[in-house]
Amino acid sequence: MNQKIFQVKSFVNYWLDAVDEHSLHSPFFYNFYTSVLMKKSTQSELTSLKHVRKNFESDDRSIEVNDLGAGSKYQKSSLRQIKQIAHTSASPEKYSILYANIIQYFSYNHILELGTSLGINTLYLSKARETSKVITFEGSSQTANVARNLFDTSKTRNIKMIEGNIDETLPQYLSSSAEIDFALMDANHRYEPTLRYFDCLIKKIQDNSMIILDDIHYSPEMEEAWKAIQKHELVYATADLFRCGLVFFNPSLSKQNVVLQF
Numbered sequence: 313m314n315q316k317i318f319q320v321k322s323f324v325n326y327w328l329d330a331v332d333e334h335s336l337h338s339p340f341f342y343n344f345y346t347s348v349l350m351k352k353s354t355q356s357e358l359t360s361l362k363h364v365r366k367n368f369e370s371d372d373r374s375i376e377v378n379d380l381g382a383g384s385k386y387q388k389s390s391l392r393q394i395k396q397i398a399h400t401s402a403s404p405e406k407y408s409i410l411y412a413n414i415i416q417y418f419s420y421n422h423i424l425e426l427g428t429s430l431g432i433n434t435l436y437l438s439k440a441r442e443t444s445k446v447i448t449f450e451g452s453s454q455t456a457n458v459a460r461n462l463f464d465t466s467k468t469r470n471i472k473m474i475e476g477n478i479d480e481t482l483p484q485y486l487s488s489s490a491e492i493d494f495a496l497m498d499a500n501h502r503y504e505p506t507l508r509y510f511d512c513l514i515k516k517i518q519d520n521s522m523i524i525l526d527d528i529h530y531s532p533e534m535e536e537a538w539k540a541i542q543k544h545e546l547v548y549a550t551a552d553l554f555r556c557g558l559v560f561f562n563p564s565l566s567k568q569n570v571v572l573q574f
Contacts, residue, residue, distance in 0.1 A: 315531060322529040326554040329571040341551070341570050348417050349410065349553075349574055358412055358439055364462065365405065365432055368398035375454040394430065394458065403433040403498070403526070407555055410574075411496060411524065412440035418520065420444060420493035426478055426509060427499030427526075431459030437496070438471050446471045447485065449478045449499065479505070482512055492516040498526035503533035503540075510541055517546075519562045528557040542569055 333350070336342045371394040378390065403411075415423065415437065421444045423437055428450035438446045448471060450456040456475045463471050474481045478499055495513050497506065506525065513523055528538040538557050542550050549565040551558040553574045 318532060319529060322535065323554060326529070326552065326571060329552075330554075330573040331571065332573045336570065338565070338568065338570070340549075340565055341572075344417075344551075345572060348413050349572060351413050358409055358436060361408075361432070361435055361439065362405070364435060364466070365398065365402065368402070368430055368432065369395050371395050371398070375458065376452075377455055378452040397430055397455070398432070401429050404555070406574075408433045408436040410553075412436045414522065414524075415440035415444065415494055418493070418522070420522075422490060422493045423447070424492055424495040424513070425449065426482065426495070426497045428459045428473060429455060429498075431462040433496075433498075434459065434471060435462070435466060435468065438468050442470055444470060447474060447489075448472070449474050449476075449481055449485075451475075451477050451499070478509065482509060486512055486516055489516060491518050491521070493518075493521055495521075495523045496526065497523065501527050501530050501534055503537045506534065506537040507540060510544075514544070514546055514561075517561050521561055523559040525557045525559070526555070528552065529554060 333342055333345045336345055373394050374391050375394060376390055377392050377397070411433070414420070419441070421441070423444055423446045425434055425437060425446065425448040428434055428448040431448075434446060434448045438444070450459060450473060453475065456473060460473060463473070474485060492513060497509055500506065500509070510523065517523065525538060525541070528534055541547060541557075541559060546561055547559055548563055548567060549560040550569045552569065552571045
């Protein structure tokens with residue numbers, strides 16, 4: 313099936329199934345929906361990041377992007393303008409704010425991001441709680457340089473970037489890391505690497521941790537990866553927001569999946 317047709321079909325299915333707070337019977341998901349998903353950010357540190365995104369969206373510089381995963385669905389050339397990357401690869405603003413709201417709501421401290429890209433979303437993660445520690449992984453050298461410069465000019469102190477092939481750098485980091493509170497998987501959008509990264513991360517999670525998968529409806533194999541993760545024995549609840557999927561590990565939630573309007 314053509315990927316564009318697949319994505320349209322996936323969105324129609326999501327739209328038909330998605331519910332709001334009025335149809336949520338779980339007290340946990342009702343509170344999560346009303347207190348996190350519906351929250352409008354007033355935190356000045358987050359709203360001030362709009363200019364970072366706008367600056368990148370008008371940046372005509374070109375960089376060489378080394379795609380180690382499924383690659384861009386918009387750009388086939390490895391030489392890409394920064395403004396193109398900002399328009400097509402960066403998390404939309406409402407999702408960046410959502411991730412920050414989640415970190416604040418659950419008071420997460422140890423945060424991982426797989427796939428730094430330009431670093432826009434990383435800043436949202438870091439500004440959510442500046443006492444937290446954000447570890448971000450990027451495989452493309454020139455992309456990492458752009459993000460590193462952004463972190464320096466933004467004077468952030470709680471971000472550590474790990475550059476290199478995530479297949480190697482993630483296991484190395486996790487081998488000596490503490491438990492993880494929050495992880496955002498936004499790299500290598502293919503079935504096997506997605507499950508491999510998830511299996512690495514899950515060894516360091518706790519009951520109140522959360523893992524978020526980006527682009528769960530990007531392709532048939534990403535949907536299959538999402539379905540496989542839902543069935544994992546340590547996964548007790550999941551939430552489908554179409555753009556991303558949220559994974560919860562608290563046994564008190566029992567086995568359930570919700571499709572939420574967002």
